[in-house]
Amino acid sequence: MTAKNDALTRSGFEHYYELDYDAATRDFERALAAHPDDAFAVNHLLAAIFFRELYRAGAMESSAYANNSFLSNRTPVQIDSKTERRIKELTERALALSDQQIAKNPRDANAYYARGVTRGMQSTYLALVNKSWFGALGSAKGARHDHEKVLELDPQYNDARLVVGLHSYIVGSLPWPIRVVAHVVGESGNKASGLRDLSTASNSGGDAAVDAKVVLALMLRREQRYNDALDVERQLTAAHPHNFLFALEEANLLKDSGHGAEAITAYRQVLARAARGDYHDPHLEFAYYGLGETLRGHRDFAAAVEAYQAVEGLPRANADIRRRSELAAGEMYDVLHQRERAVKMYETVIASGGESDQAQRAREHLSRPYEN
Structure with a gap:
């Protein structure tokens, strides 16, 4: 064994x-x-x-x-x-x-x-940890070459198509001048063939099939093929109903595809299931922020503020999402003509955000109220 x-x-x-x-x-x-x-x-x-x-x-x-x-x-x-x-x-x-x-x-x-x-x-x-992009590219190139060797030895070893397909898609997505340079140094890629490899890996039933589905759904989302991405994501949520990220991604895809009402329902279902203990250690700030963004798109500004401000009450919220939520809450307060509350939110963003994009926007809104 x-x-x-x-x-x-x-x-x-x-x-x-x-x-x-x-x-x-x-x-x-x-x-x-x-x-x-x-x-x-x-x-x-x-x-x-x-x-x-x-x-x-x-x-x-x-x-x-x-x-x-x-x-x-x-x-x-x-x-x-x-x-x-x-x-x-x-x-x-x-x-x-x-x-x-x-x-x-x-x-x-x-x-x-x-x-x-x-x-x-x-x-x-x-x-992600060292922020060493050149080092990361070198390791990624090695991973692709290893898995190309796997497919050379065994063309039916479809788990290897995950890395090969992802690398091919990424190289194929590069701007043309950079892609030419990549080709000169021996790197080739094609988005369509990359997606085909990812699809094959995701449907192979192998050890990498779940990860391949995750990557495939993300690449389809980047291509704005939202219905196809939703099909893949729903396979994941059906197979792994207690995975918070899979459920969250289904709501994200509904939002991005313009199905706002369905997205609002999906985000609220995720939050309700989290309250029942259906997920292990869920990062609820992402669900609240996504809900706030969708409600904002529906011009339900008061409900959007409520969703954004729910992030403040979470003890371990991601710092970037917290700042985004605080800034968005301030903007909604400006839209609702509650300037004092808006200013308070902007000051909070500036205090924690340093030189972040959110802090810069908050400074601008202190000088001039946000207009939707």
Whole structure:
């Protein structure tokens, strides 16, 4: 038996896709103890620990990646030094195990796949934690090459199409001058073929199928193919009804596609289910902010203020979403001709926002009331 088909691994992934990363970590720790030389077991534990930190920081909400604005965000995800050391140790261990297996058998598709997965997580870490875009690109390139090797050895190894498809889509999305440079240094990409690979991976029933669906839905959202993205997202919510992010993304897609009334209902359902305890550690600030934005679009400004201000009462709200909500609440108070309340919200944003875009807009609104 390998770690891939261990009962503890299966249990770990059930917790993982419910966003109960602590329970997933416990199961993956035990699976690794039973399979200490299995790179897959190391990767599973690495993923649970790393994505727990990303989720804690609010860095897994898809709206941040629905356009290219995240590339200009220089605020790194903060991870404590003990966890950083653990992530580094597991990354190095997984890479070493894969390298050893490839040295023994250069045609071992599983070893190339495992190494590509590790490199993919390393790329994400470098991008979001270290804000090292060049380092992240190097690891991403290595991940793609590993998974292209997997498909060369076994064309039916469809899990590998997740990384290959995502990389192809990203390169194909680059502005033409940059794409030419990428081609010169050996990088090619095509959005259509990337989406096809992602679709194949998502429908393969393999270990990466859920992750492939998540990525596919996000890429379809970027393409403004909202109905297709909703179809994929509803598959995820049906299979994982206790995953807060999947339910939130369905509401986000309804909002972005112009189905405002349905989006309002969806956000309120997410919040109601959270109140019943249906989700593990939900980041409700994203749901309240999305609800506020949708109500604002419907010109229900009083209800929008209520949604925005609900974020203030959350003890661990993402700082960026908190500032956005405070600024939006101030703007709604201006629209409602409640200037004193608007000024108070703008001052709050400035006090916490430093040189952020929200703080700059708040300063402008102090000088001149916001007009819708």
